[in-house]
Amino acid sequence: MSGLLICALRPEHHEQVIGKVDEWWGGRPMMAMLPKLFFTHFRDTSFAAEDDERCVGFLAGFSSQTNPAEAYVHFIGVDPAYRQRNVGRMLYEQFWKAVERRGARVVLGVTSPMNRASLAFHRKLGFAVVPSSHQKDGVYVHENYDGPGEDRVLLRREL
Numbered sequence: 001m002s003g004l005l006i007c008a009l010r011p012e013h014h015e016q017v018i019g020k021v022d023e024w025w026g027g028r029p030m031m032a033m034l035p036k037l038f039f040t041h042f043r044d045t046s047f048a049a050e051d052d053e054r055c056v057g058f059l060a061g062f063s064s065q066t067n068p069a070e071a072y073v074h075f076i077g078v079d080p081a082y083r084q085r086n087v088g089r090m091l092y093e094q095f096w097k098a099v100e101r102r103g104a105r106v107v108l109g110v111t112s113p114m115n116r117a118s119l120a121f122h123r124k125l126g127f128a129v130v131p132s133s134h135q136k137d138g139v140y141v142h143e144n145y146d147g148p149g150e151d152r153v154l155l156r157r158e159l
């Protein structure tokens with residue numbers, strides 16, 4: 001991956017990755033949660049990792065319109081062949097700079113309680129788990145957060 005480049009996310013990146021995200025997420029059905037709008041309307045705060053013009057990782061995130069002191073990361077994914085080489089960290093570093101310039105003081109996100117790799121990765125990057133009244137396997141879980149049966153772990157990192 002000699003020519004790895006972090007750049008702004010573009011609609012063409014969506015075409016490159018949308019057919020792969022379920023595989024990147026270990027077979028979970030993620031595609032419906034990643035419409036092209038995230039690659040079109042949040043380009044100032046969303047980033048791609050390219051190797052030879054091929055998208056091998058992306059972060060889709062934005063500053064909150066409601067509270068400019070908050071930013072939110074919707075999705076981050078890295079091609080399995082490029083993992084554990086700091087691609088995810090580089091994407092987050094660009095995101096933090098971009099949202100900080102827009103006034104963010106904190107980055108928020110959610111992850112599935114079953115996604116222990118995501119939890120470990122986010123903890124390494126300085127995210128804390130937001131406490132709740134319920135724990136699953138030692139982790140605070142917000143039950144039904146995204147709808148019936150859709151529990152989430154809430155993540156938070158101060159900038």
Ligand SMILES: CC(C)(COP(=O)(O)OP(=O)(O)OC[C@H]1O[C@@H](n2cnc3c(N)ncnc32)[C@H](O)[C@@H]1OP(=O)(O)O)[C@@H](O)C(=O)NCCC(=O)NCCS
Nearest residue numbers: 075076077078083084085086087088089117118120121124
């Ligand atoms: C989570 C994910 C984005 C990490 O990307 P990555 O490029 O491999 O991560 P990095 O190489 O930048 O790792 C940064 C740190 O996190 C750690 N880390 C990364 N993946 C990890 C894992 N599965 N388990 C434990 N630690 C992990 C790295 O060891 C590194 O720690 P270090 O700084 O002490 O060396 C990637 O595994 C992925 O795309 N997973 C599937 C999609 C997903 O679950 N996304 C998150 C929810 S939206």
